[in-house]
Amino acid sequence: MRKFDVIVLGAGAAGLMCAAVAGQRNRRVLLVEHNTQPGRKILISGGGRCNFTNIHCTPANFISENPHFAKSALALYEPSHFLELVERYGIKWHEKTLGQLFCDHSARQIVDMLLAECERGHVEVLLNARGIAVEGTSGAFRVECSAGMFTAGALVVATGGLSIPKMGATGLVYELAQQFGLKVVEPRPALVPLVLGGREKSWVELAGVAADVTVHAGSGPKFREKLLVTHRGLSGPAVLQASSYWRPGEVIHVDFVPDANGQGRLLEALRGDGGRRDAVAFKQELRAVLPQRLAGHLAEVGAPAGWSNLALDAAERNLRNWPFHPAGTEGFEKAEVTAGGVDTDGLNSKTMEARAVPGLFFIGEGVDVTGHLGGFNFQWAWASAVAAGREV
Structure with missing residues (x-):
């Protein structure tokens, strides 16, 4: 000894x-x-x-x-x-x-x-x-x-x-x-990709798409970095950061247009007098600020409930605070650290x-x-x- x-x-x-x-x-x-x-x-x-x-x-x-x-x-x-x-x-x-x-x-x-x-x-x-x-x-x-x-x-x-x-x-x-x-x-698991399921499973069809967003989970801070859609769900620095605060059953929130500050700026063209108010115009506005595939998907799943100013306001608020309901994480195998x-x-x-x-x-x-x-x-x-x- x-x-x-x-x-x-x-x-x-x-x-x-x-x-x-x-x-x-x-x-x-x-x-x-x-x-x-x-x-x-x-x-x-x-x-x-x-x-x-x-x-x-x-x-x-x-x-x-x-x-x-x-x-x-x-x-x-x-x-x-x-x-x-x-x-x-x-x-x-x-x-x-x-x-x-x-x-x-x-x-x-x-x-x-x-x-x-x-x-x-x-x-x-x-x-x-x-x-x-x-x-x-x-x-x-x-x-x-x-x-x-x-x-x-x-x-x-x-x-x-x-x-x-x-x-x-x-x-x-x-x-x-x-x-x-x-x-x-x-x-x-912490600093770990999140898995999507149920109705949100359609998001994985966008695998490979990345966007600059703001993400937060629960009472955790907001992280302004990249989000990456994967074949299983969500990753990228912003999501990894938020994952450390996320708990099973909770929602994470994504602001897809963090630079569109101030009410009405994102969809201003649709609100103006004589502005075109339909699905095509809505998609065009999203394509101006988001990657094409992401804009197309959000135009479908986040379309306004109508074309009134109130409906457009609600759609914009949703884009700035989009809720995801992760089914889980990718576990310790993919976690960068352990919380x-x-x-x-x-x-x-x-x-x-x-x-x-x-x-x-x-x-x-x-x-x-x-x-x-x-x-x-x-x-x-x-x-x-x-x-x-x-x-x-």
């Missing part, structure tokens, strides 16, 4: 960062990963270029049962701190829309950087560790796996959520949380340590803190990892 100061479970974004920070504090660290390579989700992120942070990151970009929990860690380690690390390694980057930062070349550079940081801290990395099991109490943890048995005074759980199971995702973080008496907010997770009430927001179990830490996606699309979830991984890495 080999002894360490710290054992980190999971060599993803959060685990790699935490192990590096702890190791560089002269802690003897073992990083345990059940996959055959570290950072697998980093490698596929951002289309292979890794959207590693967002310069506009604030606590408002995160969802949690406790919206204040993430503030301490995010203030401790900001996007500028990670960017400094990226530039120190000579990694070229660029900013896309809405403050999203990507590697110019490959996400592999981020993984190599984190591994180099682990090496600087003399972290021992153990890959292909199967059958991970944990025993112990405060300050004395034993980890057993296919590679042997190890003990440490501190244990950091960074095994991620349930999203993208083909990349090795498991529910280990939730099992360990419950094993040590912590509550878990029910995990659910829910280890209940933050049981964690110290400054250190990520379990309040009732000294020496036990939970970081990253497995915690009930979920970011918006656009680099925010990576920033949470870095920030929560540094918070724990400086404490273990």
Whole structure:
């Protein structure tokens, strides 16, 4: 049985960062990963270029049962701190829309950087560790796996959520949380395409059509980005954002003409004196502001109940607040992240340590803190990892 100061479970974004920070504090660290390579989700992120942070990151970009929990860690380690690390390694980057930062070349550079940081801290990395099991109490943890048995005074759980199971995702973080008496907010797919059924199934005939819209679900914020119709339902950045707030049985609302501000501007030609008021004129107005196939479909399913001004007003309001009734999501297989997770009430927001179990830490996606699309979830991984890495 080999002894360490710290054992980190999971060599993803959060685990790699935490192990590096702890190791560089002269802690003897073992990083345990059940996959055959570290950072697998980093490698596929951002289309292979890794959207590693967002310069506009604030606590408002995160969802949690406790919206204040993430503030301490995010203030401790900001996007500028990670960017400094990226530039120190000579990694070229660029900013896309809405403050999203990507590697110019490959996400592999981020993984190599984190591994180099682990090496600087003399972290021992153990890959292909199967059958991970944990025993112990405060300050004395034993980890057993296919590679042997190890003990440490501190244990950091960074095994991620349930999203993208083909990349090795498991529910280990939730099992360990419950094993040590912590509550878990029910995990659910987030940043995930939505499936349409019933009468709305006809929308999938528009698969491939994209439009700039505003979308919101429930009491969540409005997201102004692209909507994409798929062969199963709705996707695109705007829908993925709203999906994190959506619950089964709820409606999502789409404004198909977000630039048509002010009552009457969209269908003004139909309202004017002598204006043509019929289905052909209605479709022409929609085609002026929307992709042709989308305009044609909306002209059919959203036609006014008549051609009076009141009917035209109602049709326009509907176009600006179109209700969809998703039958579900495409599940964890297509979800970019997992919402829910280890209940933050049981964690110290400054250190990520379990309040009732000294020496036990939970970081990253497995915690009930979920970011918006656009680099925010990576920033949470870095920030929560540094918070724990400086404490273990």
